Amino acid sequence: xTEEPRLSAQDLIERLAPALSRRTRIGAVATLLAGVAGAxxxxxxxxxEPGPLPDRTQVAFAVLTVFCxxxxxYGGWLLTRRVVLxxxxxxxxxxIGLAASLATTAVVTMTAVQRxxxxxxxxxxxxxxxxxxxxLAVRAHARQAALLRRLRELTDREEQ
Amino acid sequence: xxxxxxxxxxxxxxxxxxxxxxxRWRVPVWTYVRRMLDAxxxxxxxxxxxxxxxxxxxxxxxxxxxxxxxxxxxxxSVTDRLRGEYARxxxxxxxxxxxxxxxxxxxxxxxALVSVLAxxxxxxxxxxxxxxxxxxPVEECAHICRIPAGTVKxxxxxARRLLREQLEEKGHRP
Numbered sequence: 547x548t549e550e551p552r553l554s555a556q557d558l559i560e561r562l563a564p565a566l567s568r569r570t571r572i573g574a575v576a577t578l579l580a581g582v583a584g585a586x587x588x589x590x591x592x593x594x595e596p597g598p599l600p601d602r603t604q605v606a607f608a609v610l611t612v613f614c615x616x617x618x619x620y621g622g623w624l625l626t627r628r629v630v631l632x633x634x635x636x637x638x639x640x641x642i643g644l645a646a647s648l649a650t651t652a653v654v655t656m657t658a659v660q661r662x663x664x665x666x667x668x669x670x671x672x673x674x675x676x677x678x679x680x681x682l683a684v685r686a687h688a689r690q691a692a693l694l695r696r697l698r699e700l701t702d703r704e705e706q
Numbered sequence: 707x708x709x710x711x712x713x714x715x716x717x718x719x720x721x722x723x724x725x726x727x728x729x730r731w732r733v734p735v736w737t738y739v740r741r742m743l744d745a746x747x748x749x750x751x752x753x754x755x756x757x758x759x760x761x762x763x764x765x766x767x768x769x770x771x772x773x774x775x776x777x778x779x780x781x782x783s784v785t786d787r788l789r790g791e792y793a794r795x796x797x798x799x800x801x802x803x804x805x806x807x808x809x810x811x812x813x814x815x816x817x818a819l820v821s822v823l824a825x826x827x828x829x830x831x832x833x834x835x836x837x838x839x840x841x842x843p844v845e846e847c848a849h850i851c852r853i854p855a856g857t858v859k860x861x862x863x864x865a866r867r868l869l870r871e872q873l874e875e876k877g878h879r880p
Binding site: 551 | 707708710716728729736740748753756
């Protein structure tokens with residue numbers, strides 16, 4: 547059985563690099579967050595516009611919102627299908643998501659206040675995003691803690 | 707260092723652990739893929755397997771069962787390409803319960819085994835590769851192939867018989 551694989555371990559690692567690249571991971575998280583935050587912001591502006599809007603403006607708001615949703619969808623697809631987020635990456639991504647949710651909530655609430663529309667809906671939607679981001683952060687920390695616990699157990703066992 | 711420890715470290719995001727895991731399992735995965743497919747496709751499929759492994763690794767809940775999980779992924783990639791060869795009805799081999807003498811155990815030269823493997827049908831070839839070349843126990847072979855352990859045994863039995871016939875045809879006397 548003298549035949550051997552043509553690809554060395556180093557070749558394989560290099561070919562896997564795009565899926566493991568830090569830049570791709572950061573890009574995917576940023577795309578998702580920017581898309582979601584943009585969509586929320588556009589909807590807030592659209593909803594809080596005083597008086598009836600001309601048809602063209604309505605279409606412009608709709609197009610921009612769809613554009614942001616499409617970017618959010620692309621970011622989500624990257625994160626679930628293309629990019630690898632290990633436990634530590636998930637913790638970092640969850641905290642970035644939480645910060646982005648809080649910032650988006652603050653911006654849309656301030657916009658609603660400035661325009662004199664009610665703050666109930668922006669706060670409710672922002673609160674939902676913050677709650678989801680918080681839940682993801684808690685889950686990511688729990689997963690990381692479980693892995694660190696297992697790592698200590700296995701290391702202790704190997705040292706004995 | 708155990709596979710489980712390496713997997714846990716890799717799941718935490720340690721690139722060196724992932725590289726070590728890959729270095730450790732590169733040849734076994736390639737051996738399985740190569741014994742199931744021709745040389746031209748083996749490298750591409752091996753790369754595809756490792757990409758799926760890297761993408762799935764953060765979601766692996768039982769790091770201690772890395773090997774069967776790895777071969778399950780490898781098998782999925784192989785069966786995608788051998789769909790026709792796996793299409794035989796299962797009942798045809800379930801009835802094959804007669805115990806056959808093991809020609810593989812008697813073979814000192816594994817190269818001879820490899821040379822006749824290609825002539826066997828895919829399901830029998832696969833079970834011989836997993837059991838003999840990868841040294842996986844029957845239970846793990848069953849998990850990887852998604853069949854009961856009893857079916858693994860009957861398939862192994864049939865594979866040994868086919869192997870013996872092939873060896874006799876080639877004039878090899880175990």
